[in-house]
Amino acid sequence: MKFEMKNKKDLRNKILELTKEYFDNHHSVSEFKPGEDYIPYAGRVYDFNEGKNLVDSALEFWLTTGRYAKEFELKFAKLLGVRSSMLTNSGSSANLLAMSSLTSDKLGEKQVKRGDEVIAVAAGFPTTVNPIYQNNLVPVYCDIDLKTHNICIDELEKAKSKKTKAIFLAHTLGNPFDLDSIMEFAEQNDLWVIEDNCDALGSTWNGKLTGTFGHLSTQSFYPPHHLTMGEGGVVSTSKPKLKKIVESFRDWGRDCWCESGQDNSCGKRFDWNLGNLPHGYDHKYMYSHIGYNLKATDMQAAVGLAQLDKLSRFIDQRRKNHQKYYDAFKMFEDFFFLPEKNPKAKPSWFGFIITLRENTPFSRNSLVRYLENKKIATRMLFGGNLTYQPAYKNLNHRVVSKLENTNYVMNNSFWIGVYPGITSQMQDYTLEIFEKFIKKYK
Ligand SMILES: Cc1ncc(COP(=O)(O)O)c(C=O)c1O
Helix, strand or coil, X not given: CCCXXXXXXXXXXXXXXXXXXXXXXHCCCCCCCCCCCCECCCCXXXXXXXXXXXXXXXXXXXXXXXXXXXXXXXHHHHHHCXXXXXXXXXXXXXXXXXXXXXXXXXXXXXXXXXXXXXXXECECCHHHHHHHHHCCXXXXXXXXXXXXXXXXXXXXXXXXXXXXXXXXXECHHHCCCCXXXXXXXXXXXXXXXXXXXXXXXXXXXXXXXXXXXXXXEEEECCCCCCCCCCCCEEEEECCHHHHHHHHHHHECCECCCCCCCCCCXXXXXXXXXXXXXXXXXXXXXXXXXXXXXXXXXHHHHHHHHHHHCCHHHHHHHHHHHHHHHHHHHHHHCCCEECXXXXXCEECCCCEEEEEECCCCCCCHHHHHHHHHHCCECCECCCCCEHHHCHHHCCCCCEECCCCHHHHHHHHHEEEEECXXXXXXXXXHHHHHHHHHHHHCCC
């Protein structure tokens, strides 16, 4: 059989036209039916533009990190206001890369070494603290504040020891932790700061974006997050040395910094002296770190690029949805603590967190079950007290206090969605269901 060679551009346009038709018909949002449709806690919000980029990159078939990834990194860094953003395949990988980068001997005196301590909280997502263990470091857990769900600043001094080398914290559910106090403490004690900004893209502290205060910060682009590319993440820094180290850990531990598909960008590929290798050994195969391969694909980056255009709308919507719940929940204040923020913080919320007051006549679990039965998704504050999780039982960590608030939150808090896919009808229905539940106890 003989195939007619068709014009590339025409074929591409035809495929994209069909893709648009498919998206318009099968990816459009249908009208919400209260009590029938599930209200998710978070999810993807997208249109044909994401589909177009995805198909385009698939047709291009570069597959690995390429021009879309480069463009995403540059745009993201500019948006955040940092020198460099390095794309990786998840937020968890971003956290692993950020922590691992501080163990590089290229940092000289500032290298974080086996057995050194990192200040953290136990109320959070596992992969914020896992990289501490994975690098043979010791987390030192501080308690959290009951209303902001962020670290209790007055525990920092208690956490400090001769071995303290870094602070690694997430902005809980988008609510910035006290960056003035953390950065001041870090400066006074010569500590590294990593901001896990995975749940907080767009949040500000004193008008400046979170993720720009620490030496390193991380993002996740898993579907519930402020932007998505399915799986994906970013490590950001304004320190050129850290950029190079992060890239090395991400890209097999290599010393070479050529883009994928490129050779000899240093101009002396066969003229390096490193380790005990023979002079002139190919720089492409020289390794300065025990690295990973945590690169993302160009298809992921292509989707992320289309999402970037929607970011400011997404952030506004998250704030509006949060505010609506906050205002409405004042009627339930006898039962719940509502989330509070520092006056300097303007969160780009990940969720609306509710904490039962002491002696409420119902339990958190009974309320959560009721909501889930009514098709309203709920989530706990991730791992509760991570030190109570089976995976952490026998690991080496220090705990500064009894973590009373962490435990209180583990037993009494949960959150509901404010992501941009939550409509005002969904919020009205959710509030109605809360009212029905609470009425029984008034
Ligand atoms: C605060 C925080 N850090 C890190 C992660 C991990 O991100 P990912 O799921 O992309 O690995 C998450 C989870 O989604 C998270 O909520």
